[in-house]
Amino acid sequence: MGIQILLFGSLVDVLGDKHIQLAQVKDTDTLRLALTSTYPSIRDLKFVISVDKKITVENTPIDTTSEIALLPPFSGG
Amino acid sequence: MQTNPSYERYQRQMILANFGEAAQQKLSAARVLVIGAGGLGCPALQYLSAIGVGHIGIVDQDAVSMSNLHRQILYTTDDLGKLKTEAARDRIQKMNTDIAVSIHSMEITQTNAFDIISSYDVVLDSTDNFKARYIINDACVLLKKPLVFGAVFQYEGQVAVFNHGIDAVNYRDLFPVSPTAAQSPNCIESGVFNIVTGIIGILQAGEAIKIITGSGQTLSNRLMSYDSLSLSFYTVKLSKNPDAHENTPAIEEEFLQFDYDQFCWLKNHLKDEISAEEFDALLNRNDVQLIDIRNRDERPHVDELNALRIPLSELKHQIDKLEKEKQIVLFCHAGIRTLEALDILQDEFHLSNVSHLKGGIIRWLEYKSNKV
Incomplete structure (x- = not known):
């Protein structure tokens, strides 16, 4: 079982899909490391991680049912 | 300020359940500031003026250009070259003669932000760059003004309400560190689907109206993302x-x-x-090397310049292609990504003979077409 991750903005452009799958990780710090090692192209991008529709501001546990989304800042107007 | 709103003008909204004369009076007494009269600001201004917000302020330093017209729907071809603040004011004032409109034809800066923002009740951030967004956010935090944030990227948009309600969060809680311009390009650099700015701008107006009238629940302490391609909304809580x-x-x-x-x-x-003029004078000189740092498929094509194309993402790895004894001139689409390229070449590779085309290749093309 892995985790399904919902992508927004430039992350969809760079990774080519609205969703990606990753092996299960235990928390958001580990997720960030797993993301940048699996997808080096997003290393320079800024994004916040949402777990179960809450933006995380510190390391947050992830379980098998967690809903994960990555949201980059937008500047356009 | 209009204290007796015309029933005839506003009857369709005044007969709404939980709206009525009380809400109309609150709107009529309210002062709303829209910062940025572009893709987000135009639709927001239309709906804020039509619903009868008594006093509307508009901040923008730019003039209307042709590439604005596909999404900045307050402006017509006749407005090309006019200040956006003046064209927008004239348009919404015609739509609703009962309201007052003030214009501030300048860029929002940390020196003028307090002066401009302090006399308003609600602020809409409809700008197109991170510096303005942090300045507006910080001023609104200190002045305790509710801030309705809107931003777009290609086919997606974001809306949030900051500084409003209990334990209110602000933009810095969401993004404590600013991205670089290259990490999050704006509409000039990456393009935008016009209806996204329309929808996000109208949602911003809607949140401002709800803050004023106290109706419903605002997006306070929440961020809503809209994806036009899948037509989906995704709302997350902020802390x-x-x-x-x-x-x-x-x-x-x-x-x-x-x-x-x-x-x-x-x-x-x-x-x-x-400048575009200086750039034009440097063309076809043997002691100048032109570097186009746009991606390989980017338009407009400017083959006549004989520039070497090295996309920004490859710059560090193709550094040996630069002719360091020459004057190196970088250009991109709008002169934003070249700022990052300058940082790389000056700070990491210690090149001192590099410069960049202000406003990018679109500015040079504009200069050329004006010259003819």
């Missing part, structure tokens, strides 16, 4: 971010002294700028 505190100005003095250029990674590259 106080311990990392935000360190950089947030706590008093007006700190705000005035905060280095927003440095915080937003905009090092001062004024001395490295060359």
Whole structure:
């Protein structure tokens, strides 16, 4: 079982899909490391991680049912 | 200020359940500031004026250009070259003669932000760059003004309400560190689907109206993302971010002294700028090397320049292609990504003979077409 991750903005452009799958990780710090090692192209991008529709501001546990989304800042107007 | 709103004009909204004369009076007495009269600001201004917000302020420093018209729907072809503040004011004033409109034809800066924002009740951030967004956010935090945030990227948009309600969060809680311009390009650089700015701008107006009338629940402490391609909305909760505190100005003095250029990674590259006219004079010279740092498929094509194309992402790996004994002139689409390229070449590779085309290749093409 892995985790399904919902992508927004430039992350969809760079990774080519609205969703990606990753092996299960235990928390958001580990997720960030797993993301940048699996997808080096997003290393320079800024994004916040949402777990179960809450933006995380510190390391947050992830379980098998967690809903994960990555949201980059937008500047356009 | 209009104290007796015309029933005839507003009857369709006044007969709404939970709206009525009370809400109309509140709107009529309200002062709303829209910062940025572009893709987001135009639709927001239309609906704020039509619903009868008594006093509307508009901040923008730009003039209307042709590439604005596909999404900045207050302007017509006749408005090309006019100040957006004036064209927008004239248009919404015609739509609703019962309201007052003030214009501030300038860029929002940390020196004028307090003066401009302090007399308004609600602020809409409809700008197109991170520096303005952090300045507006910080001023609204210090002045305790509810802030309705809107932003777009290609086919997607974001809306949030900051500084409103209990335990209110602000933009710095969401993004404590500013991205560089290259990490999050704006509409000039990456394009935008016009209806996204329309929908996000109208949602911003809707949130401002709800804040004023007290109806419904606002997006306070929440961020809503809209994806036009899948037609889906995704709303997440926001909370106080311990990392935000360190950089947030706590008093007006700190705000005035905060280095927003440095915080937003905009090092001062004024001395490295060359104008479209200067650029034109440098063409076809043997002692000048032109580098196009746009991606390989990017338009417009300017093959006549004989520039070497090295996309920004490859610059570090193709550094040996630069002819260091020549004057190196960088250009991109709008002169934003070249700022990052300048940082790389000057700071990491210690090149001193590099400059960039201010306003990018679109500015040079504009210069050429005006010259003819």
